[in-house]
Amino acid sequence: MKIRINNRDIEANGDYVYLIAEAGVNHGGNIEIAKKMIQKAAKAGADAIKFQTYKAEKLAAKNSPAYWDKTKEKAGSQYELFKKFDMFEKSDYELLERYCKQHNIDFLSTPFDHESAEFLNELMPAYKIASADLTNHPFLKQIANYHKPIILSTGASTIGEIDEAIRVIESEGNSQIALLHCVLSYPTDNKDAHLNMISHLRQVYPHYVTGYSDHTIPDQSLMALNTSVFLGARIIEKHFTLDKSLEGNDHYHAMDENDIRAFKNNVNIYFNILGEKFKRPLxxxxxxxxxxxxxxxxxxxxxxxxxxxxxxxxxxxxxxxxxxxxxxxxxxxxxxxxxxxxxxxxxxxxx
Missing domain, CATH: 3.90.1210.10 (Antifreeze-like/N-acetylneuraminic acid synthase C-terminal domain)
Structure with a gap:
């Protein structure tokens, strides 16, 4: 099976890997930095750049506990963290979408509420749904009704919960689904990445495109991303930053433009050396x-x-x-x- 995003066919067993540079809120609420991130990601070879669209008061209760490494991100609650970065409005996302078109990179943004999902429909070729909303069936129904490809992260979920999410989406007449292995731990230790789960997803859901949303700290060789492709991931999502040394939850485990170039080169080498499947003299x-x-x-x-x-x-x-x-x-x-x-x-x- 395949999904199609902006004239790109992404096939479950294909030889193309769709790379999403997850800008998230690493722009810090600065539109010029967000534009620079678009420019850098596009130039480095990412297929899409993805932001996050939310308002803190719609996303988290004010006493919602933190679940990240507080030595890297000092916010004491989810509400406190989200409130620092929720200043973009619809007009800002419209501007960023136009800027993406100018630089030939797909614009994506994960919505976290009804209103965000509604206005982003006019701007995006596909939806990326966060792992935390996999069991949010009313939200899945809303997004499924836009009849666009849905990239669904499966962090911290059971096969039963994934089955339920798929049924909800397909009950609305939308079967354009990709499933991303993900570990909801920031950062994810290599021993906790469990990339073999990609193989399990491919086994249980052979008719869907499989991918990987990565939260490990990237090494020079980008082994986590490379291995995920070897195991069959055809959509890769990785946090993206202009500077890994910046303070904040999503900078230190992100990739930069050099990592994008290295990964794209690794993928090209990988598919080039795979060649024919059946043994014969060449x-x-x-x-x-x-x-x-x-x-x-x-x-x-x-x-x-x-x-x-x-x-x-x-x-x-x-x-x-x-x-x-x-x-x-x-x-x-x-x-x-x-x-x-x-x-x-x-x-x-x-x-």
Whole structure:
């Protein structure tokens, strides 16, 4: 199965990986920084840049506890954190969407309330739903009714809960669904990434595109992202920042523009080296087969009419004569010409 986002076909078993640079609120409420993030992500090769659209009072109760690393993000409650970054209005997102078009990158933003989902429908080619809303069935129904592709993160969910979410979406006539493995831990330790769950999602839901939303701290080789692609992820979401050293919950475990370039290059190499699935000799191996394989070779001069014995034979390169596997078909035959020592044997030399 596949989903289609802005003329890009993303297939469950395809060779294209759709990369979402999750800007979130790493712009800090500064529209110029948000625009710069769009520009940098696009230039580096991301397919989409995604923001988050919410108002703190609609998203979290004022005493909602924090669940992140407080040494990196000092906000004491979810409400306190969200309130710091909820200053963008509809007009700001409209501006950012236009700026994305100018830079040929898809605009996305995760909505967290009814009103946000409604006005974002005019701006986005697809919806990304956060893991925390996987069990928010009324919200899923609303978004499903826009009949756009839905990228659904599955962090902290059971297979039963994923089944229920899929049924809710499909009951509204929308089957354009992608499922992203995700771990709701910020940051996610490598030992807690459990990327094998991507394989499980692919096994349980073979008809849906599978992906990965990553919260690990990126290493130089980007092993978490690379491994997720090896396991079948075809949509990758990773937090994006202009500067990993900035204070805040989503900077230190984010990728930057250099990481985007490195990952895109890794993906290109990966699919390039995969090649054909079924084992067979390749055209590039033709000369190797001819010259690197062995042929039967005379260990001594052999006169015409001599019966060939095993002691008269060895095997050497190139492979242009009788292959060693046929040695038992050669032993006991008589030669019909004189054969020189170290000469490659052919069938024409014997009766």
């Amino acid at each position: 055209e590039v191996e033709r000369l190797a087969v001819k010259f690197a394989r062995r042929s039967l070779v005379a260990t001594q001069s052999i006169k015409k009419g001599t019966t060939i014995t095993e002691e008269m034979l060895t095997w050497k390169r190139p492979g242009t004569g009788i292959p060693p596997k046929d040695i038992n078909l050669v032993i006991g035959r008589k030669t019909n010409i004189d054969i020189n020592e170290d000469e490659i044997l052919t069938w024409e030399m014997m009766l």
